[in-house]
Amino acid sequence: MKILVVAHESEFAGGANRALFAILKYWSTNKLVEYEVLLPKANGECIDELERMGIKYHVIKYYKVFSETRNQIQDILRKAKVYSKFVYNKRAAKKISRLLKENDFQLVYSNTRMTSMGACVAKELNIPHIVHIREFGNENTIWGPANIKWINKNSIAIITISKALKKFLVNFVNEGKYYVSYDGVSYTHKRVIIEKKDDFVNILLTGRIAPAKAQDEAIKALKILKDNGYKKIKLHFAGSQTGNSKYETEYYDNLKKMIEDYGLRDYVKFYGEVNDMKKLREKMDIELMCSLKETFGWVTVEGMRSGLLVIGGNTGATPEIIEDEKTGLLYEQGNAKNLVEKIIWAIDNPQKVLEIRKRAYLNSYNSFTIEKNAEEVLDIIKKSLKEKK
Structure with a gap:
């Protein structure tokens, strides 16, 4: 079997391509399947990695086909651009398919x-298409013609990275096409997990500063803790401090204002991008996952593998990773007071927290492996092709 793998970009800018390349490396190392890769740019970290791996790749310009409305007059232009990029991708697919026809994919x-490029190429080559969906999107997302109904029509199988994402999309996709495979997380951190001896609590949030990550909830919780006499506590933010949009810049500025207004300047530290997360996590006690709706939760798994107590919101895929009071703590996302209650419980119950951390550490290594993910995805591909015939 020979597969054409289509990446959405040529960089490792987010988790999607990192997860993909973990699968591709496993396939190559174990010689499980023959594949080539299609990318939209001729330079980037993904290109460099493919060359190191000795994997053949093809390059032609194509676009991501989504945007977001922002309640501005420019939304009309954003929608028009999404449609024009979809049309461009169809033309690019015709062009590249003429060159790929002899490759026997x-x-x-x-x-x-x-x-939309993968589905368009598959249609031109008259072969099946499978898509691995890794993102929720939201009510403001503009998908244009390449919406989930179009994806369903042009795919023989759809893989999601969590049950929560499957549930989110289930009304638009034929049930028999749906599969769930959790991402394999490459992050490892060998750490002896011992009971906390001092009474100072360091709490970490990892990820870019953005409204979807709900860092403001952690700051609200910190204020409540301080007001109730918990002053031996510090909140640490690791992640880029501004995104590309004015919206994210305004959000970061608002966080800084909240910190000043609440008198928390000495209780909060921003690190920006951190090169050595293992070293930083060794100084932490708790990692928070406050996101509105995580599609999977790499950071959640990384926190567990670092021996930390992870406290996460009860939305998205976080409850699929955290079993409350077994492998972490769950709080009502959006409820800062409930988050405070969970943090206080952790402070007051160090022995129970020690047992939770140990269970989470072991479970994170057993449940979210690259080997399992790569083999599941390949099995889904083989099964879907067999059923297609």
Whole structure:
């Protein structure tokens, strides 16, 4: 079997391509399947990695086909651009398919739904298409013609990275096409987990500063803790401090204002991008996952593998990773007071927290492996092709 793998970009800018390349490396190392990769740019970290791996790749310009409305007059232009990029991708697919027809691909596997290119190439080559969906999107997302109904129509199988994402999309996809495979997390951190001896609590949030990550909830909780006499506590933010949009810049500025207004300047530290997360996590006690709706939760798994107590919101895929009071603590996302209650419980119950951390550490290594993910995805591809015949 020979597969054409379609990536949405040529960089490792987010988790999607990192997860993809973990799968590809496992396939190559174990010689499980023959594949080539299609990318939209001729330079980037993904290109460098493919060359190191000795994997053949193809390059033609194509676009991501989504945007977001922002309640501005420019939304009309944003929608028009999404449609024009979709049309451009169809033309690019015709062009590249003429060059790929002699390669005898049996299937196209798209790594995300962010680009329509994989489905368009599969249609031109008259072969099946499978898509690995890794993102929720939200009510403001503009998907244009390449919406989930279009993806369903142009795919023989759809893989999601959590049950929560499957549930989110289930009304638009034929049930028999749906599969769930959790990402394999490469992050490892060998750490002896011992009971905390001092009474100072360091709490970490990892990820870019953005409204979807709900860092403001942690700051609200910190204020409540301080007001109730918990002053031996510090909140640490690791992640880029501004995104590309004015919206994210305003959000970061608002966080800084909240910190000043609440008198928390000495209780909060921003690190920006951190190169050595293992070293930083060794100084931490708790990691928070406050996101509105995580599609999976790499950071959640990384926190567990670092021996930390992870406290996460009860939305998205976080409850699929955290079993409350077994492998972490769950709080009512959006309820800062409930988050405070969970943090206080952790402070007051160090022995129970020690047992939770140990269970989480072991479970994170057993449940979210690259080997399992890569083999599941390949099995889904084989099964879907067999059923197609």
